[in-house]
Amino acid sequence: MADSGLPAGWEVRHSNSKNLPYYFNPATKESHWEPPTDTDTEKLKLYMATHHTPAARNDVDGRSEGKIRCSHLLVKHRDSRRPSSWREAEITRSKEEAIEILKVHEQRIQSGETSLGDLAVSESDCSSARKKGDLGFFGHGEMQKEFEDAAFALQHGQVSGIVETASGVHLIQRVQ
Template structure:
C-alpha cells in the first residue's frame, strides 16, 4: 500500500518551540521566557542532538519526549494517537504518512516549531 492510500497513522513526536513558533508558551514554559529567547537554529540543534541519542540507542524516544518536548503530548511520551489526513499541519502530516512504522524522521519545521516524528502504527 503506498503512502497515498494509508487512511491513518499513529505517531509520536518531540516538539521544540522557538521564537518563530506561533504560540510562544508551553506546558514547560507557561510564560514563554525560554521559547522567546530560543532561535530556530538553536531549537533545531537541540533536537538534532536528542534525535542522535535516540537513534544511537543512548535514549528512548518516550523518555526524551517526556523531558524535552514542548507539546502537551510529552506526558504520554510524545504519543499523538492515531490521526487521518487533514488533522495535522501539512508538513507534519506528509512526513508522518511517509515514514515506515518504527522510523524516525529528520527535523520538520511547522508553525508550531521543530519536530522529530516517530511513526508507531
C-alpha cells in the first residue's frame, strides 16, 4: 500500500454524504476532517492526488467497477462516535434503546408498511436522510468495515438486519 504520510493506524476514508475525504483511526474510532497531528503533509498531498481525486477514485460518472450503491437508516446512541445529528443536538439514548427503535423500523419495512427510504427521511440520524438514506456508490475500503461487510453481502433490493458500527446502528438496503 502506498505511503499516505499519516501516523500509524490512520487511514483516509471518503464521506459519501459530504463527498470529501476524512481521516479515520479504526483502533480508536477517531475521525477528523483535518489530517491528524504528526502527518507528513508532503507525502499526504502526493497520496491524495494519486488516490483520492475523482479520476483516481474512478467515480467521475458516479459509479465504477466493483462499487455498489446503498441506502441506510442510522440510529445513533450516546456511545456513537458523534452523538448528535440533524434531528437531535445531543443524543442521550443507550445503544440498547437505539437497537429497539431500529427493530420497530425493521418490522415496518419487512411488513411492507413502508420503505427504508421513506423512513430514513424522518428517522435517520445521518445527513443522507434528505436523500432517503442514499449513500451513493462506494467500493471496498470506503466505509466502516462492519458496514461494508454487511452491504457487500446483500443482494440487490435486500435489506440487512441491524448492523452496529462506531457511528451507531443501521439498517442497510442495497440499491445497485
